Structures are given as C-alpha cells and as structure tokens.
Amino acid sequence: MKLIKLTAISAAVLASTAALAADPVIVVDNNDAVVYEAEPVAVAYQAEPAYAYNSDAGIVRNTTGAVVGGTKTFFQTAVNPASVSAEVGTLGYGANIGWSLNEKTELQAGWAGGDAAELFGGDFDANDVNYDVDTDFSNPYLGVQLRPTGNWFTMGAGIIVPDNEITATANAKDAGDNGYYPVDGARYFVGTPDPDQVDLTRGDITEVGGVQADLEHRNKLAPYLTIGFRPNITNNFGVFGELGAAYLGKTTATVNANGANGALAEDQIKKELEDENYLEWMPIVKLGATYRF
Template sequence: MVVDDAEVYEVEPVAVAYQVEPVAVAYNADAGVVRNTAGAVVGGTKSFFKTVTHPAAISAEVGTLGYGANLGWALNDKTELQAGWAGGDVADLFGGDFDVNDINYDVDTDFSNPYLGVQYRPMANWFTMGAGIIVPDNEINVTANAEGSFFKIDGIQYNAAQTGTLSGTVEHRNKLAPYATIGFRPNITNNFGLFGELGAAYLGKTDATVRSSNPNADVNFTNAQGNPDSIKGSEVAEKAQAQLENKDYLEWMPIVKVGATYRF
C-alpha cells in the first residue's frame, strides 16, 4: 500500500484594524446648540481632563447678581454645564434704596456669587431653561434716612439728631442658594451669540445688625400714651434692627441678566 506524503500548512489569522474617531464637539448654528458628537464630560480620565480644559463656550454677563463671566461645556446636543462668577456693587440695579415700614435705607453692596448650573434647550433652539446652585458671599451695607427730624419706628418718632446715624449690615443665612431661570440665546454668527435670562434664587432669611453713632445718648420721643419719654440711642438701633431683620431683604433674589457668548 502506498501512502502519499502530505504537507501541513499553518494559517495565520487575519486582523482588521479600525480607526476610532476622536471625541469632538460641533456647533449647530441654526439651532444655537453646542453638539457633542462622541461623548464629552463623562468618559475616561484623559477625556475628562481634556474636556474640562477645553470648554465649548465662554460668556460675559451683567445683571442683578453682578458683573461676571462663565464657561460652558456640552453634555449633549440640548444640555450645557456652566460654571461662573458674578459680583461687584450692584445696588443701583435695585434702585439704590428700599423701605422698611416708615424708614428708608440707602444700600451699598459688594456681591460675590460663584455658581454652577445647567442650561437646557427643551426644543433644541434658542429657548433655554436653567437651574443650579449659587454660593453667595454678599456684603450688604445699609444707612437709614431720617423722615425730617425723626426716625419713625413702630409708629413712634425718635429724635434723629439725638439718635445719630443708624447704619448696619444685612446677611442672608443660606450658604447655598438654588436658582432657576428661563431665557433665550439667539445667535449672530456661528461663533458669536447673545443671551438673556429671567428667574430667581432663594437666598433665605436674613440676619441684620443696626448701630447708632450715639449709642449712649438720651433720645427723646412721645410714647403711645402721649407722654414725653426717652431711651438710649442703642435702643433705637435695636428697634430698627428688629424691623430690618423681619423685612428679609432679597430673600428671593431676582435674577435678570444679559450677556454675550463666544463659542469655540
């Protein structure tokens, strides 16, 4: 019997390489949306740090929270994460004064409002809805204006010259203030756009401090029974302080702001 010799050949496996496209963010000029085409903020560590250091947009703003700016990162084609700061002296935006019962107070402010929030475009167009958290550190100084020659508190007129200057501070109790807004973000060019927002932030109840420049002086007044009486200047300040604290000035901070955005 004849057996044919046979040769055995080893077949190598075939490998096919595919090129993976890098993460990219595109901008839809018609809808005004920053589009994240392959995933952005959430991913690997390398992708995360690359995204954080390469925001999709930068904005400048002015409004009731102050003068400031923010950076934006695309989460998807309808949602953008924002981190920003607004502050400065914005008392004039509130009229520069306010009334507490019968006393008018001049206001001087120094605001600092860092915030983190999300802008959402429910219809993928220029209309936006926003929400987030503010970390308020706002300095509010007040000075009482006398009504003629008196400070009128709880219906009693206290001699203003004897009381001296009534001045103090107002501080909100909330260390974190939630906010919500609605707005619009029309585009001028592919890279440049404008925006406006309306809303409110809950800053919480207030703690007030009022001092008299003549704390130890005798202050004359006519009591509820129509008899002449007197108290110390510091006591007049305490009465004004109680009224001011009950006012809860800017417990709900109105948010009105406009600005401009540049998209990379």
C-alpha cells in the same frame, strides 16, 4: 494519454504550497507548452473591534472589553471648554465658562459680583423707614443650562455660593436736628427736637443719631432657577438673556445707631429690618454675550 497527464499535473498543482502556487506553473508535453495560473489559497480575516462607539448617540453599543468608548477623556473635556461668556445683571458683573455634555445640555461655572445695588433700585423701605443700599457682591455659581426644545430657548438651574456685603443707611424724615425715623408708631429723632415734638408715651426717643445696618443672608448655598434665550449670531458668537430668582433666605441685621441714645433704638430697628427680609428671593435678570469654540 494527454488527458491523463493533464489530470495528474492539475492534482500536483493543487497540492503545492501557497508560495509556489502564487507563481505561474509551466508544463511541457512533447512540443506543447501549457501555462497554469494558480489561485491563492490563503484568506485573510480582519478581527472585529471589541466595541463600536456611536459618536452620534454618544454611547458605547457593546461594552465587551471596554468601559468607556470615545474620543475625549474627562481631562481633555475639562481643559477644553465649549464657551466663555460675559454678563451683567442683578447678581453683578461677571463671566462664566461652559462645557457641553451634548447639544441640549451645558454645564456652567461662573462668578458675578461688584456694586450691583443700582441694578435693582438702590433703596428699600422697612416699616416706613427708607434705606439707601450699598453693596459689594460676590456670587460664584455652578449650574446647568438646558435647551429642552433644541433651539434658542433655555432653562437653567444651579447653586450660588453668596458672599454679599449689603449696607443699609436710614434716611430720616424732615431735615436737620428735627429729622426722625418712624419706628413701630414712635419717632426716633436724629438729634434733640423741640420738647413739644416729643411724646414719651408713644415711645419717642431723642438723640438716636444716624442709623446704619449691615445685612447678611443666612443661606450659605442659594438654589436658583432661570428661563432665557441664547440665539447664535454667527458660528462663534451669540447673545443671551435670563430671568429668574435665587433663594438667599432670611436676613440677619447688625444695626449701629451712633447717637447718645442710639442703643435704645437698635433692637427695634434690627427687628424691623429682619422682618423685611430684604432680597430673600433675589431676582435674577442678566444679559450677556457668548463666544463658542
């Protein structure tokens, strides 16, 4: 009889609601009391997310229900750069801002300019005429820095938007009024020399005066390539150096010879300056320091 009662009671307990089953059930049979502890019958399931973002690989493994997974939006990335740098070199004095896409790739936007003529010599020769150079550079640029081996070695590429003012002043040979510029086998005299110095048959010209030329490169966008090094000194500070070149293109010269017969010499001097193609390939040499956030 006791076995039958216990069986019936167990069945009743299993058929009870989850709320009642959560509390102990006490059954009294004559003088015996039996306590039954009910097991919970509800099981909670946690839904898997629609996608899982792999922060190490930087990819979305399952794009179901998501277009992009990540912790930073494009706007957050743009207003939170990875680094700022100061630089000096043949492009001038300047600075740039970098945004890291991953541990091997960084976008850069920068500017370099000022009077940088002395950094690459300050003068040049065009067909035996020596010219002193003054510059006022403005070189905004946009590029990418790669660390192909994941260490300090870097490779760079990008575009410069050059707006460089270059003024070349001719240096006459000899001194005083007898100074001259040797141009295409002829002598273009600054002033009026002794008649026995002038040979009209070879095209000598007197009273040319001082010669000055403004040079402008024809490329409005100049591609560049560099290689370099960027070691970190501390967690935040590093240094860098780069070597390379930018293709600025051929030059256009505007020549002014201010003497009485200067106009006779300007076209030939212009041709020789443009044939020289001064800084057609602009050398890039730069050093700098970087602060990383």
